[in-house]
Amino acid sequence: MAQTYDCSEDEGRESGVAAALSAVKAGRLIVTPTDTVYGIGADAFDNDAVAALLRAKHRGPDMPVPVLIGSWDTVAGLVRDYSEPLRLLTEAFWPGGLTIVTHQAPSLPWNLGDTRGTVALRMPLHPLAIELLQQTGPMAVSSANISGSPAALTAEAAREQLGDSVSVYLDAGEASIGTASTIVDLSGHRPRILRDGAISADRVGEVLGISSAALLDDGAAQGH
Secondary structure, three states: OOOOEEOOOOHHHHHHHHHHHHHHHHHOOOOOOOOOOOOEEEEEHHHHHHHHHHOOOOOOOOOOOEOOOOHHHHHHEEEOOOHHHHHHHHHOOOOOOEEEEEEOOOOOOOOOOOOOOOOOOOOOHHHHHHHHHHHHEEEEEEEOOOOOOOOOOOOOHHHHHHHOOOOEEEOOOOOOOOOEEEEEOOOOOOOOOEEOOOHHHHHHHHOOOOOOOHHOOOOOOOOO
């Protein structure tokens, strides 16, 4: 039976984080707030748990799961090349609403879906999410909704969609941004925006020294 923890007070927060950590270590799914929307998460290195996450969302491996991290130091161990564009974007927008797709380190024993050797990374600007991620390590996290349905802005909305497929729901009130993260792809011959979201193309372009039109010229993909 799924449990919801009110994390607005210290006691509930401590209990909730402890329960979520225990669930993640046991290969179960949790829902956590992030700055953008609520997310459904699992241990990124537990392939069975990641598969359960995809099933909970009614989603196939053709839509791979992003990875959330709790510190900048984690990035170097997850990517093939710590490139200058990657450094610029993480320094400018992390923690925050920017997901970065780049080539993953070749030796990682995870299966996030059909990633074609890439990984989508983000550090969220939410104290509860950061606190949890610093204890769990990298987590596979996608928006806490059935694929194709509206993203959940509250823990209650997430539970209405995901029910008992999730073991622990952490409730920290309404998501502060309420818009999915912007996704920037650095894995090709030039940076491009795959999804226009919480961080504007103009801001990304300014940091990279590229026009927003160039970043968007393949079209921005919409979705959660």
